[in-house]
Structure formats: structure tokens, C-alpha cells
Amino acid sequence: xxxxxxxxxxxxxxxxxxxxxxxxxxxxxxxxxxxxxxxxxxxxxxxxxxxxxxxxxxxxxxxxxxxxxxxxxxxxxxxxxxxxxxxxxxxxxxxxxxxxxxxxxxxxxxxxxxxxxxxxxxxxxxxxxxxxxxxxxxxxxxxxxxxxxxxxxxxxxxxxxxxxxxxxxxxxxxxxxxxxxxxxxxxxxxxxxxxxxxxxxx
Amino acid sequence: xxxxxxxxxxxxxxxxxxxxxxxxxxxxxxxxxxxxxxxxxxxxxxxxxxxxxxxxxxxxxxxxxxxxxxxxxxxxxxxxxxxxxxxxxxxxxxxxxxxxxxxxxxxxxxxxxxxxxxxxxxxxxxxxxxxxxxxxxxxxxxxxxxxxxxxxxxxxxxxxxxxxxxxxxxxxxxxxxxxxxxxxxxxxxxxxxxxxxxxxxxxxxxxxxxxxxxxxxxxxxxxxxxxxxxxxxxxxxxxxxxxxxxxxxxxxxxxxxxxxxxxxxxxxxxxxxxxxxxxxxxxxxxxxxxxxxxxxxxxxxxxxxxxxxxxxxxxxxxxxxxxxxxxxxxxxxxxxxxxxxxxxxxxxxxxxxxxxxxxxxxxxxxxxxxxxxxxxxxxxxxxxxxxxxxxxxxxxxxxxxxxxxxxxxxxxxxxxxxxxxxxxxxxxxxxxxxxxxxxxxxxxxxxxxxxxxxxxxxxxxxxxxxxxxxxxxxxxxxxxxxxxxx
Numbered sequence: 001x002x003x004x005x006x007x008x009x010x011x012x013x014x015x016x017x018x019x020x021x022x023x024x025x026x027x028x029x030x031x032x033x034x035x036x037x038x039x040x041x042x043x044x045x046x047x048x049x050x051x052x053x054x055x056x057x058x059x060x061x062x063x064x065x066x067x068x069x070x071x072x073x074x075x076x077x078x079x080x081x082x083x084x085x086x087x088x089x090x091x092x093x094x095x096x097x098x099x100x101x102x103x104x105x106x107x108x109x110x111x112x113x114x115x116x117x118x119x120x121x122x123x124x125x126x127x128x129x130x131x132x133x134x135x136x137x138x139x140x141x142x143x144x145x146x147x148x149x150x151x152x153x154x155x156x157x158x159x160x161x162x163x164x165x166x167x168x169x170x171x172x173x174x175x176x177x178x179x180x181x182x183x184x185x186x187x188x189x190x191x192x193x194x195x196x197x198x199x200x201x202x
Numbered sequence: 203x204x205x206x207x208x209x210x211x212x213x214x215x216x217x218x219x220x221x222x223x224x225x226x227x228x229x230x231x232x233x234x235x236x237x238x239x240x241x242x243x244x245x246x247x248x249x250x251x252x253x254x255x256x257x258x259x260x261x262x263x264x265x266x267x268x269x270x271x272x273x274x275x276x277x278x279x280x281x282x283x284x285x286x287x288x289x290x291x292x293x294x295x296x297x298x299x300x301x302x303x304x305x306x307x308x309x310x311x312x313x314x315x316x317x318x319x320x321x322x323x324x325x326x327x328x329x330x331x332x333x334x335x336x337x338x339x340x341x342x343x344x345x346x347x348x349x350x351x352x353x354x355x356x357x358x359x360x361x362x363x364x365x366x367x368x369x370x371x372x373x374x375x376x377x378x379x380x381x382x383x384x385x386x387x388x389x390x391x392x393x394x395x396x397x398x399x400x401x402x403x404x405x406x407x408x409x410x411x412x413x414x415x416x417x418x419x420x421x422x423x424x425x426x427x428x429x430x431x432x433x434x435x436x437x438x439x440x441x442x443x444x445x446x447x448x449x450x451x452x453x454x455x456x457x458x459x460x461x462x463x464x465x466x467x468x469x470x471x472x473x474x475x476x477x478x479x480x481x482x483x484x485x486x487x488x489x490x491x492x493x494x495x496x497x498x499x500x501x502x503x504x505x506x507x508x509x510x511x512x513x514x515x516x517x518x519x520x521x522x523x524x525x526x527x528x529x530x531x532x533x534x535x536x537x538x539x540x541x542x543x544x545x546x547x548x549x550x551x552x553x554x555x556x557x558x559x560x561x562x563x564x565x566x567x568x569x570x571x572x573x574x575x576x577x578x579x580x581x582x583x584x585x586x587x588x589x590x591x592x593x594x595x596x597x598x599x600x601x602x603x604x605x606x607x608x609x610x611x612x613x614x615x616x617x618x619x620x621x622x623x624x625x626x627x628x629x630x631x632x633x634x635x636x637x638x639x640x641x642x643x644x645x646x647x648x649x650x651x652x653x654x655x656x657x658x659x660x661x662x663x664x665x666x667x668x669x670x671x672x673x674x675x676x677x678x679x680x681x682x683x684x685x686x687x688x
Binding site: 044045048049052074075077078079081082084085112113114 | 498501502504505506508509510660662663666
């Protein structure tokens with residue numbers, strides 16, 4: 001994981017999101033969930049100083065379920081605090097995340113604020129999503145040969161390019177990432193129109 | 203007193219040029235104010251009023267700021283401001299009456315009582331100069347007394363409570379000390395409890411250990427210093443302990459405070475100190491930002507320490523479950539303003555008083571707000587006082603907390619909205635919002651779109667927020683700095 005983060009940073013990527021755990025993953029067997037939690041916790045603690053040194057702002061999307069161990073939540077909060085000032089790259093870790101839930105939360109927030117229906121625009125709606133400063137996603141890499149969205153940042157991936165490398169996530173390393181980046185650069189992005197625009201780095 | 207005849211212009215009673223104005227920024231006020239407060243509290247009527255109504259044990263910094271603002275208004279050059287402040291204090295005082303533990307009546311509007319408050323302030327000002335070895339010249343004492351008499355007169359009490367001349371004042375003062383003052387509970391609380399439990403001012407909330415350490419050293423010393431500066435005859439009669447060296451410590455403290463006059467001009471301004479103490483971190487004041495930045499750095503250092511420490515390292519106390527606080531915490535932090543462990547009318551009256559002060563309310567808005575709080579109190583009492591002792595304990599509250607948003611509370615929110623909505627446009631705009639909460643809009647990038655949609659607050663959103671705060675359902679709303687901070 002840290003390998004990929006390093007590769008992205010040196011390739012000039014400014015926004016990187018990782019899907020670590022979905023709201024649906026809670027349905028997995030208890031010991032598997034517990035193992036995953038421990039794995040994430042170890043990774044966070046191990047890499048915290050490096051992430052700080054590299055100027056990577058880390059934040060966690062989701063993280064609301066009461067089943068998240070308090071120690072892990074504390075580590076998440078600590079890492080967010082530790083790297084809060086960094087701006088060279090923003091790493092969003094989606095943990096206990098669900099794209100639909102975020103959209104529902106934004107709708108709730110709008111209704112609570114008493115915003116009249118005709119005042120709701122795509123921009124004003126997006127401002128109520130969690131981490132509203134997140135730009136639209138340019139590229140989604142779905143590893144392990146799976147070809148599903150799996151409820152990931154639904155709003156933000158509207159015009160994303162997708163690549164589906166067959167390699168499994170635990171084996172996914174820097175060269176794989178750069179390969180995906182290269183594939184993306186070859187794509188012609190049209191956003192529904194026909195502008196012959198060349199892709200730059202995301 | 204008004205007869206001059208020598209042709210020279212008399213110095214003004216208030217504002218620049220007055221003796222009080224000369225002394226205003228003097229750091230010796232700090233020990234002198236504590237001393238004056240102790241002497242006030244030793245008056246049985248004032249002591250009883252303090253015990254019943256005052257929030258100074260739980261919210262000393264808020265109280266200090268309010269006192270400071272009030273003195274500034276009363277002694278400023280502007281007569282209109284003074285008249286308005288005097289009227290406000292008069293209204294406030296009419297609400298402070300009752301009976302003490304021995305069933306003796308107390309009444310904050312009693313002219314004799316108010317004269318005594320003015321007398322302690324004046325006498326402590328004179329004494330602070332004597333204690334530090336730089337007594338005021340007799341003419342200055344005379345002038346200062348005239349100013350304090352004018353301060354007393356501004357309340358509109360009948361004359362004669364404060365003697366006309368200075369010699370008569372001293373015999374009045376000595377008689378009061380000899381005959382009226384008692385070893386009251388309020389006095390003992392100030393001397394022996396307040397400084398040992400003094401909560402950190404809002405700005406230093408991020409440094410609890412540092413604060414507790416400093417307090418453990420300084421707290422008892424403040425008590426000893428204050429006792430040593432009280433009139434000897436009273437100390438004897440009240441049975442206050444004479445600690446070895448306390449006298450020297452006391453004189454040393456006043457001397458040190460006095461030495462601060464050699465600091466460059468503008469370093470010590472009472473205004474700055476009072477502002478600083480009342481600042482909430484996160485407000486838009488540049489000084490708050492400096493402290494906030496420092497706190498941020500401390501927080502990050504703490505976060506790194508926890509992350510690199512071995513996992514077996516005992517984790518920091520878990521933060522409160524996000525956005526909520528327990529009924530007990532809410533009772534202690536917000537509802538029990540007087541800190542006596544029970545919810546009674548004075549607690550709610552203290553909230554109403556604070557809100558009226560913030561919003562600078564005049565009649566009839568002030569009475570409307572008080573009435574709304576009084577109705578809410580009756581509602582709470584009916585719903586929660588299960589053992590019928592006339593007050594609500596923390597247990598009674600916790601047992602029934604979920605069912606708190608009754609019609610009287612909603613009505614309170616509406617009255618508060620009307621009071622805060624100065625221009626009556628049905629929305630609380632930025633300026634009105636600031637007047638109410640006095641901290642800035644501290645919104646980070648993640649934001650909290652749930653609390654506020656824009657820079658305006660609609661009636662519905664306001665009422666809903668107020669209810670969710672007052673029924674203890676949500677933490678970290680703008681009301682926290684208003685009612686929960688010290």
C-alpha cells in the first residue's frame with residue numbers, strides 16, 4: 001500500500017483515495033473483520049511518520065460504525081491530526097464508506113438547512129457531501145479483475161476513467177500503478193462532448 | 203462637594219483624567235479585586251446572594267469579564283452608557299432576593315448592601331496602593347472617594363448610605379468590619395475552594411495538565427495572600443488562620459504587581475488581559491489564532507506520540523462518543539450553572555442573565571426572556587423533581603433527560619430568537635449571530651453543514667439547534683462557548 005502511495009506521490013498525483021472497507025464489508029465473518037481491523041491499524045501506525053514526512057494529508061471517509069474499535073478510531077483521528085497541515089498530496093482512506101450513504105447524508109443536510117428545492121444545484125449538493133473539497137475523480141483502478149463500482153464514491157466518479165488490472169490488491173505494486181496511469185494517459189476523455197483534448201497527469 | 207469656587211477646573215469624576223482611570227490598568231487590581239470580593243462576601247446579605255445565585259465558582263472567567271465590562275461602562279466618560287448600565291444592574295439586582303440558610307432575608311437592591319460593595323472596591327483600591335509601599339497622596343484618595351460616591355449615586359439609590367466625607371467613611375468602614383461582617387460560607391468558598399478548583403480559561407483548555415500544575419502551586423498562595431491583606435480585627439473575629447510568612451508573601455505579591463509599572467507602556471492593559479481570558483480558541487481574533495496554532499502543534503505532537511508508541515501503551519482516554527455527551531456531563535457543564543450539584547431556578551436565571559448581557563437587552567425583551575426561562579423552570583420542575591424537594595438532582599435529571607423538549611423550552615428558544623433577531627427580519631444574520639455567540643464562525647474545510655447553512659440562521663434551524671443543545675443531545679454547537687465554558 002505504502003508502495004503505491006509513494007509511486008503516486010512521485011508521479012505528481014495530488015489526490016489519491018483508497019477503498020479500505022465498505023459499509024457492506026461488515027457482513028463478512030467476525031474474525032475476518034477483526035483481522036482486517038488489526039491489519040489497518042498496524043499499517044496506520046507503521047506508516048504515520050513517513051506520511052507526515054512526505055507531506056501527505058491523510059483523512060478517513062466514513063468511520064461512523066460503532067463496531068470500529070475505539071483504538072483504531074483513535075489512530076485514525078491521530079493520523080488526521082498529525083498530517084492535517086500537509087498539502088502535497090491528499091490521501092483519502094475510505095473506511096466503513098458507502099457512496100449511497102454519503103449522498104443520503106448530503107440530502108439530509110440540505111433538507112435540515114431548509115434549502116428551497118429550486119436552489120439545489122449539482123454544486124450546492126456536492127458542497128454537502130463529506131469532504132466537499134474533493135475534486136471529481138479522474139481515474140479509478142479496480143484491482144483483482146473485479147469490474148464493479150461497489151458503492152465507491154458514487155457522486156465523485158461520474159466521469160472517471162476506469163481500469164481493471166487483473167493483479168490482486170496485495171500484489172499490486174508501484175509498477176502496476178504506473179502502468180494504469182499510462183493507460184489513463186492514452187484515453188481520450190470527452191465528458192460527454194467531443195473536445196479533442198489530450199490527457200495530462202491526473 | 204459641588205462647591206469649588208477656587209476657579210481651577212475640577213478633575214472629571216469619570217473617564218480620562220479621573221483617579222480611577224489612572225489606576226485602571228494597574229496590575230495590583232488582581233489581588234485587590236479578590237480582596238474586595240472576599241470582603242463583599244463576608245457581608246451576610248451579599249454572601250447569601252452569592253451562594254444562592256452566583257456562578258462564580260463554575261464560571262469564574264465569564265463572571266470576571268462581565269464585572270470588568272460593567273466597571274468599564276460605569277466609570278467611562280459616556281454618561282448615556284453609564285445610565286444604561288446602571289439601569290441594567292438595577293434590573294439584575296431586583297431579581298436577586300431571597301432568604302439565606304438561617305432564613306434571614308437578602309435583597310441585592312438594599313441601598314446599604316450596595317453601599318458596602320462600593321466601599322469594598324474603594325477601600326481595596328486605597329489598600330492596594332498602601333500594601334505595595336506606594337500609598338496614594340491624601341488628595342488622590344479624596345478624589346477617588348468622590349468618584350466612587352458618584353458611581354454609587356449613578357444607581358439612583360437615596361444618598362446618605364455612603365458618608366459625605368472621607369473621615370466619616372473610615373469610621374463607617376471600621377464599624378462595618380467590626381459589627382456586620384461574618385465568616386460566611388461564600389467567603390470561605392472564595393478563600394479556600396475557588397482557586398483550588400479554578401477551571402482553566404477557555405483559551406487554555408488544551409493544556410489541562412499545565413493548568414492543574416500551576417493551580418496547585420498558586421491556588422493556596424492566593425488564599426493566604428488574601429487573608430493576610432484583610433483587616434486584622436476581622437481576621438481575628440472570623441477565626442481566619444495566620445500563616446507564618448503570609449504577611450510577607452502578601453506584601454511581596456503587591457510589590458511585584460506594582461513593579462509591573464516598569465514594563466513598557468501598553469504591555470499591561472486590563473482590557474487586553476480581560477479580553478484574553480474571555481477569548482475562545484477558534485475565534486477570529488489574531489491572538490486566539492496564535493494560541494490555537496500553538497495548541498494545534500501540541501495536538502499533533504501528542505498524536506504522533508500515540509501513533510509511534512507500542513500498542514500496549516495505555517491509550518488516551520477515549521473521546522466522548524461523537525457529538526453527544528452524557529446526561530451527567532450536560533448537567534454538570536451546562537445546566538448546573540451555580541455548581542451546587544442541583545438544578546434550581548438560580549441556575550436558569552444565570553443562563554438568562556448571561557444571554558441578556560450578551561445581547562445587551564433592554565426592557566421589555568429582558569423580562570420576556572426571564573419569563574420564558576421561568577416557565578421552562580416550572581416545566582422542568584414539574585417533569586423532573588420526582589422527590590418533591592423543589593430542586594432537580596443530577597440523578598433525577600439523568601432519569602428523565604430524553605423527554606426534555608417540552609413546549610416551554612420551545613417557547614424559550616423562540617423568545618431568544620426574537621431577542622437575537624434585532625432587525626426583526628425573521629433571520630439571524632452574521633452580526634446578530636456574533637452578538638449572541640461572540641466567537642467567530644470557525645468552520646474548517648470539512649465544515650459542519652448540519653448546524654448552519656449559510657451566514658444566516660432561520661427561525662426553524664435556530665429553534666431546532668437550541669432544543670438539541672438544551673436537551674443535551676448535541677455537543678459542539680455554538681452554545682458550548684456560551685454556556686459551558688468557564
